[in-house]
Amino acid sequence: MDEQARIMQALGGVSLAGHSIQGGMALPPPHGHDGIDDGRKQDIGDILHQIMTITDQSLDEAQAKKHGLNCHRMKPALFSVLCEIKEKTGLSIRGAQEEDPPDPQLMRLDNMLLAEGVSGPEKGGGSAAAAAAAAASGGASDNSIEHSDYRAKLTQIRQIYHTELEKYEQACNEFTTHVMNLLREQSRTRPISPKEIERMVGIIHRKFSSIQMQLKQSTCEAVMILRSRFLDARRKRRNFSKQATEILNEYFYSHLSNPYPSEEAKEELAKKCSITVSQGVGSTITVSQVSNWFGNKRIRYKKNIGKFQEEANLYAAKTAVTAAHAVAAAVQNSQTNSPTTPNSGFQMKDEEFQLDSAESKNTLLTNMFTGSSGSFNLPNSGDMFLSMQSLNGDSYQGAQVGANVQSQVDTLRHVISQTAGYSEALGGNTMYSPHGLDANGGWHDTTTPSAVISPTEGPGSVHSDTSN
DNA sequence: ATGAATGATTAAAC
DNA sequence: GTTTAATCATTCAT
Secondary structure (H helix, E strand, O other), X not given: OHHHHHHHHHHHOOEEOOEEXXXXXXXXXXXXXXXXXXXXXXHHHHHHHHHHHHHHXXXXXXXXXXXXXXXXXXXXXXXXXXXXXXXXXXXXXXXXXXXXXXXXXXXXXXXXXXXXXXXXXXOXXXXXXXXXXXXXXXXXXXXXXXXXXXXXXXHHHHHHHHHHHHHHHHHHHHHHHHHHHHHHHHOOOOOOOHHHHHHHHHHHHHHHHHHHHHHHHHHHHHHHHHHHHHHOHHHHOOOOOHHHHHHHHHHHHHOOOXXXXXXXXXXXXXXXXXXXHOOOOXXXXXXXXXXXXXXXXXXXHHHOHHHHHHHHHHHHHHHHHHHHHHHHHHHHHHHHOOOOOHHHHHOOOHHHHHHHHHHHHHHHHHHHHOOOOOOOOOOOHHHHHHHHHHHHHHHOXXXXXHHHHHHHHHHHHHHHHHHHOHHHHHOOOOOOOOOOEOOOOOEOOOOOOOOOOOOOOOOOOOOOOOOO
């Protein structure tokens, strides 16, 4: 009967997933031993000794001894004596220790695991299914794509938790069965009431549930760590790629008078930024990230305009090239083409000037406006600004090119105004307020005349709907 | 190591 | 819902 051996092994210590059950698991000593006077009868002493040591014997030995024990002539007498003693000592389970009070900490852990979706009903199948589902719905919701990684990891934890829990449960049942068998067997040689067995089972279950609590505890910890690492995105903040920042800055400085991109514009910016960065490790940039960026940018720009002047000039000049080119194209177009078909001229590919004239025009414009020496003062910046405005508002009113150019007017305006105030700002006086910012520091509503919606856009531009 | 830059979060206001 | 202002936490540059 190898069951005996297995019980012995089980009693020696149960090892589960690294946790070993030690101490407290041993069977309680048979009751009433200390009630017997020493050396009452040699036979009894022998039998007791055999009972005590039977578990140490090998299988065959034990089998033989047990047989001998059961056939011993004194056995019935000893049994009744043991029964009597046991009754007298009255150790027969008092109160059965009431039902274990629900441990508040255990309840807390249970609740948390349930709330985290670790111990609750399985939703979404396996980890792969969950991840796939998250990825599938990613296009619709930013949340799920952001948290798909988190969910995958959570499912992992959940799986580990469940398998471990099952293992514990199984081991607990196995162990209980073994102990019960052992006790039943022993009940033939010593008196054991069903109550006692019940109590033993209770003890075993308590031991195992304390181990389960450890498991729950560590699972909770794991979930907490996961939470803090994944849900708090600040922990894994990555800087945007150079290109993405450039795109965002371009938009910002070319819409300086009203740097509040519409939802649509944000989406487009996010798409653009994501495309340009798609190859790299850099995460795709979401609409909410664009919103964050603009929020940060606005407040930081406003807070310390001086610090952003260089950058502003850079981007303003950069887009000013586009604007200038657009204007030039428009002018040329209006001169050479029929005003009724301005589009054909305006849609002239940007690659042209980006290839052959971007460099020269860029430096030209930059030098012209900002003055490479840094001391160049634009005496008639206001005139230039006005001329620009009239260019846009009057000469081409009604023509769609004017609408398109409008979005660049901010840029030119900015370059001009920034240039005008450049030395002052560098001197530490940041009192000067650039166009688009009112005295209170708010972006006033520059009433852009019907020009905000541009039906024809250059390849590099983002749909700019400044209404709203 | 240290401070600046920067993306994200938060509360409060609209 | 969005925006502002303050703040946090990380990354980058020195």
